[in-house]
Amino acid sequence: MTRRTVVTIGAGQAAAVAARNLRRRGFDGRIVLLGDEPHPPYQRPPLSKEFLSGAEGLDSLWILPQKWLADNDIDIVTGVEVRRVDAATRAVQIDGGPDIEADAVLFATGGRPRTLPVPGPRPELIHYLRTLDDATRLAPQLTAGRRLAIVGAGFIGLELAATATAAGVHVTVVDPAPLPLARVIGTAMGQAVCRLHRDSGVDLRTGSALDAVRTTADGVVVDIADGSTVHADVAVVGIGITPNIDAAAATGLHLDDGIVTDAAGRTSIAHIFAAGDVARRYSPRAGAHVRLEHFDNASRQGAAVADAILDRGTGSDEPPWFWSDQHGRNLQFVGTAAGDPLIRGDLDGMDFTAVYLQGGAVCGAFSVERGEDIMAVRELLGREVDTAALCDEDSDLWDLVYDDEEVHA
Ligand SMILES: Cc1cc2nc3c(=O)[nH]c(=O)nc-3n(C[C@H](O)[C@H](O)[C@H](O)COP(=O)(O)OP(=O)(O)OC[C@H]3O[C@@H](n4cnc5c(N)ncnc54)[C@H](O)[C@@H]3O)c2cc1C
CATH class of the missing domain: 3.30.390.30 (FAD/NAD-linked reductase, C-terminal dimerisation domain)
Structure with a gap:
């Protein structure tokens, strides 16, 4: 009898947890994780915190220890982009490689940063922070006395502001919203977070639209609609992510700002699942489909999909929970x-x-x-x-x- 094969598209948090749970629950088939990054699954939260500051090294990031991977016979293929899955045969089609036949497929493709057009002669001064490679490129820029402009006062921008301030960097954060995070935590708590940052030395400028972000021979310039200007040595744009749905669209999955799933992570095509930042999952608790971008959500959904692949359980519907570390x-x-x-x-x-x-x-x-x-x-x-x-x-x-x-x- 041939072994059943589960393939994950993406090798991040949700995929790693799904693989771990499949083995924990006794699945003895083949498990293949296909990731387009050059690394095995790693945790992203430290990228704006302990890893960026140098307090923790690479070893603390890996989700699945080497020994566990070897003992549990997991194939991790890095640096490969999946183009699409044949909905009828579930052949997973890789850019420049042979197809992989799968019995079940998990889309755990996460998201990528929204970008800003930044004109000027020095595009290398503009950073984004999503991947380990992004953090590795950014870390050496954050030295005492330098000036950092952060566009976007979301969680990534604020965590980065805190980490950089602690390193002695002069940080300015600009965001057109009147208060940081108010959309998620409300006005009163947005005010509290605002105070935390200002009291810690961050120049937090909210409530005015951005006219432009551009580079010059001397650095980065951010023009704000209120007439003020921020000059910096380097800038990070943190204005949210957009879900990675190209391969899902080519497969013909039902999409709605993410891949639409039922409560257990099943997509519109049988034996194809989605989990993590890319999934818009039906939440009985909310009575609606919701897409969340948190670590806990990715982990729980990865575990729930492992159950669904094994025909166990009905999915996890825990309330959204997340943490952040700032100052x-x-x-x-x-x-x-x-x-x-x-x-x-x-x-x-x-x-x-x-x-x-x-x-x-x-x-x-x-x-x-x-x-x-x-x-x-x-x-x-x-x-x-x-x-x-x-x-x-x-x-x-x-x-x-x-x-x-x-x-x-
Ligand atoms: C800097 C940073 C700090 C964070 N801090 C926190 C925090 O403090 N608390 C919290 O709750 N959450 C935090 N998060 C969010 C959390 O890390 C994410 O919600 C989580 O990583 C999502 O997991 P995922 O598996 O859905 O996606 P990811 O971990 O992003 O993995 C998806 C992977 O799939 C790959 N991929 C995409 N398309 C393809 C394709 N076609 N073929 C092959 N591979 C593909 C992607 O490149 C990526 O490697 C943070 C995120 C970042 C970036």
Whole structure:
């Protein structure tokens, strides 16, 4: 009997977790990871943090240890781009290589940075930050006394601003939105993040459109619509990603700003799955298809697809959760933001949890230096709770979780 073969397109977070879970669950067929980067699967979060600052080296990035790969017979093929999958035969077609016949295919192709047209004689001064190679190119630019302009005050831009500031770089961040991250964490928390950066020495300029980013013989110039100008030695553009869907489009998969899947990660074509940043998965919790760009989401979806390939489980529908590290503070978020949150802890001292309510029920939380609170709030999502106790530092949030469970029992 021939061995069943699972092929992943992309060899990043979701693909690596899918491979690991297939083996953990006893799949003894062939597993092939096809990635267009020249590296085996690695974690991206440190690229804007510990790896960029030099605090951690390459060895800390690899997702699947060498020994595990050898013991578990996983084929990782790097530096190959998949063009399409034949929907009828599931032959995976590689640019310049032979087809690979697969029984199941996982699209885990992630996304690539949105780009800006930047005119001028020195395009090498403009960086993006998505890959290990991007971070390796950028790291030597971040030396004390240099001037860095960051276009975009999203998570990547803000983490980079924090890492570069700690290295003694003069950082200016420009973003047309009035507040950083407000779309995700709301206005009040956007203000808190704004303060964190300004108090830490970042020149954060928000609320004015960008007229142009250009290079000159002397460096980078950012022209802002309010008439001001930023001069820098180097710039990073961090204005979001666009999902990598070229191969999915050539395969004929149903697309909608990403690859549309059901709750378990199945696409519109049988035996073809999608997971991670590229997947727009149906979330029963949200009652809608959603596409998320977080590490935890990619890992959970990779694991859920491994289950679906093995005809086990119905997918994971955990609330969105992510973390970020900025200026020595750990930020975490779970659920969704809504209106003005209730504050537990010290907002001015940047040691707090903000809890969002919708219709009287907890719908999400954002914390600074309080990951433990986030774990508790996660259990409270969808429940009405005693708001006085929620804000009272002397009451244990876990007591609310268990009290509430008793009430609901
Ligand atoms: C700098 C940085 C910092 C981050 N920090 C955090 C954080 O603090 N917290 C958090 O929750 N999330 C963070 N993230 C997000 C998180 O890393 C991503 O959500 C996660 O990596 C997504 O995993 P994925 O498997 O979907 O895609 P990826 O890890 O991007 O892997 C996709 C791979 O597929 C390859 N590929 C694409 N098309 C093809 C093709 N046709 N053929 C072959 N290969 C292909 C891509 O080149 C890529 O290597 C960060 C991301 C970055 C870039």
